[in-house]
Amino acid sequence: MTTQKIAIVGAGLAGVYAAYRLHGLGLEFELFEARDRLGGRILSTATGGFDLGPTWFWPDCQPRMHALVAELGLPVFQQYEQGDALIERWATERVRREGYRSGNVSMRIQGGTARLVQALAASLPKTRVHLAAVVTGVARVDERVHLSFSDKRIHTADYTHLWLALPPRLGKNLRMVPALSGQEMQQMANVPTWMASHAKYVARYAKPFWREQGLSGDAFSGVGPLAEIHDAGTDQGAALFGFLGMDAARRNGVGASALKALCREQLVRLFGEEAADPLEDFFHDWAADPFTATPDDQVSPGWHGRHELQCAPDAPWSEALRWIGSEAGGEQGGYMEGALAAVDKALDEVTGETGVRRLGSPHC
Ligand SMILES: Cc1cc2nc3c(=O)[nH]c(=O)nc-3n(C[C@H](O)[C@H](O)[C@H](O)COP(=O)(O)OP(=O)(O)OC[C@H]3O[C@@H](n4cnc5c(N)ncnc54)[C@H](O)[C@@H]3O)c2cc1C
Structure with missing residues (x-):
């Protein structure tokens, strides 16, 4: 377990929550975020704490x-x-x-809602969190994952795993070596970003x-x-x-x-x-x-349907890559609950434990 090192791309709720849990478990990670702030779709105004992104959660079913x-x-x-x-x-x-x-x-x-992200990020070592780091490509060479960035830095740290905490349609823009199958790329394109x-x-x-x-x-x-x-x-x-x-x-x-x-x-x-x-x-x-x-x-997909993105891709990325963003959250995909569900699933695999954080089947 101690040899694992996970690169997390995207520091919205999914990415920051993943980092918080991995840090709590004593596992190695680095978190890369394109924007100069954490939170992604979670955005509250500096004065007043008014939400420009998500506002509500529903404890009865989340x-x-x-x-x-x-x-x-x-x-x-x-x-x-x-x-x-x-x-x-x-x-x-x-x-x-x-x-x-x-x-x-x-x-x-x-x-x-930004308070949630702030609270999760408070315990993270600053050196593991990289803002304004736009990931443009990922490559898996000799069972190690390498990232490339828009400013041409190459991060050569030996990551064993890659957790993509991005909307799949944005993930589709990453240059992936080896490439995902055409069917997987189509599936990513089909999942609207909630x-x-x-x-x-x-x-x-x-x-x-x-x-x-x-x-x-x-x-x-x-x-x-x-x-x-x-x-x-x-x-x-x-x-x-x-x-x-x-x-x-x-x-x-x-x-x-x-x-x-x-x-x-x-x-x-x-x-x-x-x-x-x-x-x-x-x-x-x-x-x-x-x-x-x-x-x-640019156009609303309408009703909030079930998001069908698989958390794990097919070979050759099946061992190393997991989708952990909200759109991979199954029944609650698109919601903040979905982001937590997708991360929990990946954590269960990494730790070899099931159900540590899995808390029953919600019914909204
Ligand atoms: C207006 C609005 C209202 C909403 N209302 C609710 C609500 O009331 N309740 C609810 O549960 N949900 C709601 N949602 C949905 C909720 O915001 C999402 O489910 C949740 O925030 C998604 O988190 P995430 O981490 O999966 O994705 P995101 O928050 O999208 O995070 C992805 C991160 O990846 C980063 N990124 C993108 N490309 C790259 C790259 N190339 N390299 C590095 N980083 C990159 C992005 O900057 C972003 O920070 C709402 C969303 C919006 C926009």
Whole structure:
């Protein structure tokens, strides 16, 4: 076990969680991340801790997320859902309806989901974590894995294993020696990167004035630009957030600053004049982010289906390579729970133990 050395590519939740577990087990690893920050699709604003990426986990059906936040001692709270919801079918119509509660309780991490990544990364030795390291190729020579980088550095450390913590469509861009089969490449191309086609808007306010009107902050609109809006308040401030309803091509045509203005106008239509002047507002378009989305991710795949990416490829990479990103997470693929599930599966193989972290079969 001590001779294993694992190169992890990608430091979103999957990569950082893998590093945290491997470090805890006393196993050797190095973590390579293209961006100059950790977290990948997890991104919370520096002020307020408002989430521009994932917001919720569902403890009823996501045992790994539930156990991990408890293990890390992260305070959590329930999504604010008290009060009525608003429905906007036409710009001139605002319908108020009794609030709808989803069956599973939606929980959030106090201070934003980025706290989860920060807590996992806190114990990692800084020398093992490499930011701004864009991996462009991987080669397996004499049972050792070598990585190459966009700035032409060659990392010659003797890795025995390669864990790809990337969306498969981005992994497909890596130059692999020996190459994966055509069928495996096609399978990677077929797996959409969950939420990569989306964009999120957050408006921060001095107080949650909608709650004072008996509104939950939930709103659903066929007019837009926001299709679905929710309360985004944290212990650090009041806020509303929404998912943009228009596709990436239309968002590009309008531009970020004009989109923010249109979002503010819509919030005024729905919630009144107090929504006109947020203290600050934020917009992040994941479809325009090259370390998340590819040209194939510009349009939403629609319903969240089961992700069929196999964690282990066929020979000649079958011994050395594992997919550990969320899209390899099987039943919960695409969600944060899926990232943890894919990592746990790879860990079970490395340690030769089964079920150390596998916590039953979730049903959402
Ligand atoms: C707007 C939005 C809302 C969401 N809401 C929820 C939610 O409420 N609940 C939920 O459970 N999930 C949600 N998700 C999904 C959730 O974010 C993902 O399941 C999870 O964050 C994926 O983690 P990951 O580590 O597998 O992948 P990623 O976070 O995508 O990490 C991959 C990492 O690889 C890096 N990388 C890419 N290419 C290279 C390269 N060549 N070399 C080195 N590094 C590279 C990237 O920079 C990135 O850091 C949402 C996602 C988005 C975008």
